[in-house]
Amino acid sequence: MKIGEASELSDLPAKTIRYYEDIGLVQSDRLDNGYRDYSKQQIHKLRFIQRSRSLGFTVEQCRTLLSLYDDPDRSSADVRALAENHLEEIEQKIQELAAMRDTLSQLIKSCQGDHRPDCPILNDLAGSK
Amino acid sequence: MKIGEASELSDLPAKTIRYYEDIGLVQSDRLDNGYRDYSKQQIHKLRFIQRSRSLGFTVEQCRTLLSLYDDPDRSSADVRALAENHLEEIEQKIQELAAMRDTLSQLIKSCQGDHRPDCPILNDLAGSK
DNA sequence: ACCTAGCCTTCCACAAACAGGAAGGTTATG
DNA sequence: CATAACCTTCCTGTTTGTGGAAGGCTAGGT
Secondary structure: OOHHHHHHHHOOOHHHHHHHHHOOOOOOEEOOOOOEEOOHHHHHHHHHHHHHHHOOOOHHHHHHHHHHHHOOOOOHHHHHHHHHHHHHHHHHHHHHHHHHHHHHHHHHHHOOOOOOOOOHHHHHHOOOO | OOHHHHHHHHOOOHHHHHHHHHOOOOOOEEOOOOOEEOOHHHHHHHHHHHHHHHOOOOHHHHHHHHHHHHOOOOOHHHHHHHHHHHHHHHHHHHHHHHHHHHHHHHHHHHOOOOOOOOOHHHHHHOOOO
């Protein structure tokens, strides 16, 4: 199976698949003409990565997850620890964004948004109390 | 005032201030020895940028905000539109992260996290239903 | 036989927003 | 006069890809 089909099946752009190969995340076989050739196994890995990335894991975390997946002697505690770590980061990010959201919506509410230059948003950014 | 003090007053690393100058966001005067020299006005701008960045505006948005701030003929509607735009992006990001969080915490909950290799997290990533 | 379309290849450049570090100049102080 | 604490410029690396150039392979149509 060539990269175009692998792309559709894995829901990853061909360019991204080549990139993942570049950084050693997934290998590929080659046809006689030099085209990349993917087995079902490799498509499976690509989908695994796609799913992991969609949950926000970094590429390096995906690398670790893949190696855990490939290791029959893994302990689920390791996987869980990785996931918990990631979850905490996500939750922290949400907190930060929520704080921004709250401040911003306050500011927006207080701004008339008309043709006049007077603007509480700019006043706030400028540090005027 | 030299960059060290400007850094403390603006709560921006000196390195970042130099970077902002590089990309034309804030200028600086120079002393005879070549050191950067900042006026109160310029510190004020740096703080404006710091505050804007802390609310998640991109550097380019900061550039626009600064130019609006400097323009006495601006209309507050323009500022407000920019802020609303940004707010929507933040809210969308929060939605995405919340979805990740929900999925992840479900998966974590379902995983024993012990010495055994059996792991629902990996199973999910692998696409097994 | 030739042309075109649609695949595929490699390689290079760019994105955002800085951080780290090298190599070296300046200034105040002990 | 040496040292510390500033400051300077310049180069590299980070993360995760995307866009494009230049060119090879293959099938189908005329």
